[in-house]
Amino acid sequence: LKICRFNNNRLGVVSGExxxxxxxxxxxxxARHYPFPAHDLLVENLAQLMIAAETLVPHGIRHRLNDVxxxxxxxxxxxxxxAPVNYAKHLQEVLADPNLHYQNRxxxxxxxxxxxxxxxxxxxxxxxxxxxxxxxxxxHEVELVVVIGRQAKNVNANDAQKYIxxxxxxxxxxxxxxxxxxxxxxxxxxxxxxxWLTSADEVAHPNNLGLELKVNGRSKxxxxxxxxxxxxxxLIAFASSFYTLYPGDLIFTGTPEGVGEIxxxxxxxxxxxxxxxxxxxxxPALNDQGAT
Ligand code: MN
Numbered sequence: 001l002k003i004c005r006f007n008n009n010r011l012g013v014v015s016g017e018x019x020x021x022x023x024x025x026x027x028x029x030x031a032r033h034y035p036f037p038a039h040d041l042l043v044e045n046l047a048q049l050m051i052a053a054e055t056l057v058p059h060g061i062r063h064r065l066n067d068v069x070x071x072x073x074x075x076x077x078x079x080x081x082x083a084p085v086n087y088a089k090h091l092q093e094v095l096a097d098p099n100l101h102y103q104n105r106x107x108x109x110x111x112x113x114x115x116x117x118x119x120x121x122x123x124x125x126x127x128x129x130x131x132x133x134x135x136x137x138x139x140h141e142v143e144l145v146v147v148i149g150r151q152a153k154n155v156n157a158n159d160a161q162k163y164i165x166x167x168x169x170x171x172x173x174x175x176x177x178x179x180x181x182x183x184x185x186x187x188x189x190x191x192x193x194x195x196w197l198t199s200a201d202e203v204a205h206p207n208n209l210g211l212e213l214k215v216n217g218r219s220k221x222x223x224x225x226x227x228x229x230x231x232x233x234x235l236i237a238f239a240s241s242f243y244t245l246y247p248g249d250l251i252f253t254g255t256p257e258g259v260g261e262i263x264x265x266x267x268x269x270x271x272x273x274x275x276x277x278x279x280x281x282x283x284p285a286l287n288d289q290g291a292t
Contacts, residue, residue: 001050002276004196005075005124006068013053013060014196014276019068020060025052039078040248043149043165050199070278071124073168073197074147077248080117080191081239082143082172083109084181086229086254093257099137100259102178109229109254114239117172117252118186125194125278129173130286131264132187137176140262141255142213142270144206144225145170146232147197152245160233163240165247166199167206169272171280172252174259188286193250194278203274207231210273211256215266223256230254 002014011026012019028048029041042049085091086109094100106112123129131138149165171192175184185191203209206225213221225231230238235251243249262268264284271277 001053001199001202002196003050003053003073003199005071005073006063009071011053012063012068013057014065015057017065019063019065020057021063022053022056022060025049025056028052039246040074040076042248043074043147044247046149046165046199046247069124069126070194070196071126072122072193073195074193074248074250077119077122077250078246079243080119080122080250080252081114081243082117082181082185082252083114083230083235083254084112085109087223087227087256088229089223089227089257090255090259093259099176114242115181115185117182117191121186121188121191123189123192125192125280127189128281128283129171129189129192130283132190132285133175134285137261139174139176139259140213140215140220140268141172141174141259142211142221142272143170143172143252143255144209144211144232144272145193146206146236146251146253148236148245148249148251149200149247151247152236152240155237155240157233157237160236161200163236163245164200164206164232166197167203167272167275168193168197169195169270169275169278170250170252171268171270171278172255192278192280195276198275209275212271213258214269215260215262217267220260221256221258223258225253227256228253
């Protein structure tokens with residue numbers, strides 16, 4: 001099943017070029033009181049939710065995909081984990097270009113480990129990406145994103161598949177420079193997730209998916225997840241050896257070679273085989289948006 005969130009927090013099932021409104025399926029989620037769980041309730045209850053959604057499909061209001069505003073398919077992840085330099089050719093391009101690293105402080109993933117992106121940076125494709133530091137270079141990074149389905153700790157890579165709820169297309173937007181990754185990659189909207197959650201049963205081989213990113217229609221990144229240094233299962237094993245993983249936690253698996261600068265007005269299209277494509281627009285810097 002392909003499940004999206006759209007417009008004003010509606011829930012949809014994606015079928016071809018249509019979105020079928022199944023928002024009533026959210027009624028199966030348990031009512032919770034403060035303190036709220038620090039993980040995503042929809043993903044925790046995904047199996048029952050998918051059953052409820054499928055019973056609503058024949059009666060649901062249908063929209064054309066092009067007419068809806070797509071939100072992040074996961075609303076409340078407990079954490080957003082990301083893998084740095086997890087494709088060998090991307091490591092080579094980073095080492096070769098001083099614009100991409102700072103004083104050679106770059107290393108392959110087994111040494112660099114993982115990092116966290118702020119939850120407040122999470123955004124859907126339709127919202128667009130306002131540039132946060134116009135004086136600095138901001139790059140696109142297309143990544144396969146794993147959505148964790150069950151609590152996991154010290155998982156063996158051989159068992160990792162059963163902890164996966166599904167997959168999304170992600171953009172790990174990145175300001176280049178000397179700061180910690182968790183700062184440079186966490187401004188508002190710098191974690192784009194979409195176009196929908198594709199449940200794990202529809203993706204038999206996550207480590208063999210073509211992925212491509214275009215800017216203004218021109219191909220910039222074009223690779224396959226078979227080139228991951230740590231593949232999906234290895235990343236779950238690695239991440240769960242440090243963090244307990246919870247339903248809805250996201251793992252950005254790293255970006256292949258071909259990263260490059262984007263500027264306001266650019267249109268980004270990021271495609272992953274079996275998962276669809278997200279389209280988003282780079283926007284000018286925002287002024288103070290704090291008080292609304
Ligand atoms: Mn990345």
